[in-house]
Amino acid sequence: MRRRDFLASAVGALALPGAALAQADPVDPLVRALANGAPLRKGKVALVLPQLADNGNSVPIRITVDSPMTPADHVKSIHLYSERNPVPNMANFYLSPRAGRAEINSRVRLAGSQRVTAVAKLSDGSFWYAAAPIVVTLSACLDES
Amino acid sequence: MAARIQIPREARRGEVIEVCILIQHPMETGYRHDDVGHLIKRNVINVLSCRYNGVEVFRADLSSGISANPYVQFYTVAEASGDLEFTWADDEGQRGSERQAIVVKG
Amino acid sequence: MRRLALAAVALAAGVALAQERAIAPGELKSGSAFLGSDLRALQNDDFANPGMLWVERGEKLWREPAGKENLACAGCHKDTSMRGVAASYPKIDKASGKLLNLEGRINLCRTERIGAEPLRYESEDLLALTAYLARQSLGAPIAASIAGAARAHFEAGRASYHLRRGQMNLSCAHCHDAQWGKRLLSETISQGHPNAYPAYRMEWQTMGSLERRLRACLSGIRAEMLPYGSQEYLDLELYLAWRAQGLPIETPGVRR
DSSP states (O other): OOHHOOOOOOOTTTTOOOHHHHHSSOOOOOHHHHTTTTEEEEEEEEEEEESSSSSOOOOOEEEEEOOOOOOOOOEEEEEEESSSSSSSSSEEEOOOGGGOOOOEHHHHHEEEEEEEEEEEETSSSOEEEEEEEESSOOOOOOOOO | OOOEEEEEEEEEEEEEEEEEEEEOOOOBBBBOTTTTTTTTTOOOOEEEEEEEETTTEEEEEEEETBBBSSSSEEEEEEOOEEEEEEEEEETTOEEEEEEEEEEOOO | EEEEEEEHHHHHHHHHHHHHHOOOOOOOOGGGGGGGHHHHHHHHHTTTTTHHHHHHHHHHHHHHOOOTTTHHHHHHGGGGGGGGGGOOOOEEETTOOOOHHHHHHHHHHHHHOOOOOOOOOOOOOHHHHHHHHHHBBBBBBBBOOOSTTTHHHHHHHHHHHHBBBBBTTBHHHHHHHTTSSEEEEEEEOOOOOOOOSSSSEETEEEEEEEHHHHHHHHHHHOOOOTTOOOOHHHHHHHHHHHHHHTOOOOOSEOOO
């Protein structure tokens, strides 16, 4: 467990209000901007990517959100952020209750080792996120062949 | 722009089905050089959407952060027999589309 | 009697050849065996393998009339007639006596049979047709012949394979016979087999021919890259096919 996650869960265990929790999390300002002042909470979102990628040109990624996907309670959108890519907002996916299941799989480019963040916006206006570190041994570059 | 779509041919009404699409596109980042050293202009598929019998069930904004020949997989509820139609467009204004039929029973 | 003597010579040659193999047939491993689990799974996924985009495009081209004669490849060749064919290349073209790889064979039919321009190496169309044809041999063991006129090309290919080159003064054998299984930067050196080509390489972010892969190796050791389709590449390709004899074709491969 990374130290900051550890801190976050330690703070959570003390049952401090959400705002304090949010402050303990090292979230990119861009992600904050997306939430536009609304609290951004850790949880509900699961982000799966390999811990180590041999080539940053194509890294498999899976985002799942714990949601019943009903008209009353569903995921409206999922946003993917990179810490080191020239374009930090890698993708936005817009879903509706017609999805039935809140899960996206894709392949992304990552310019070096970094933390990837996925944020979900729910139909009640709340924002949830998950982040995962990844080591990229060879960043996106080309040989001369 | 060629593409491949994978959905079940048949499903039960209400079943959550897996939908996959793979599109042939370089997703040029704008940071690569060609054989003679010139920077290749950025050109990525920036929008991809899927309509199920005319109703949008999925949409994505993509960027150079998505791998060349993009692969996207998501889910949708099989509601009625008909078509899933994908459309996409890149920075140069090129558009592509591909459709696949599904039979829904029950 | 004479026949018998010839057979004995051939047998002896066969034995000698078998002894020359740096990697015994039982030890042969495809390049995919040296990949991480993600790329191996991607190669085996008939849908998500990006190389299948080229295979599909190749199938379309195969059926599309083209050239001055306005003929489709499929017009002369039955679909099933191409099963196993790719596994026999490079091969001597009977009419010209020249050694052809699959790309050269495709271009020969284009120029001689349908009156079309040859396709450029690494063009989307040549990669697509080559990938489509190789895919028709999926699982077929590599079985290129080095008999007859092919023999001299095989010898030249073997010499080329063992030639030290470039600023690092290395031969192909230094890496692919002596060091396979070991790490080199972020890659594991494989036995250097041709059975997955054309292949989709993540570093290229696209499909590439076997010759493009050879050029990548040459560039890696800071050696001269030869022009596409040059005789030395063709000879090397025949030697590589002989080394890989028995390995099943797995085009389109997915590589780092």
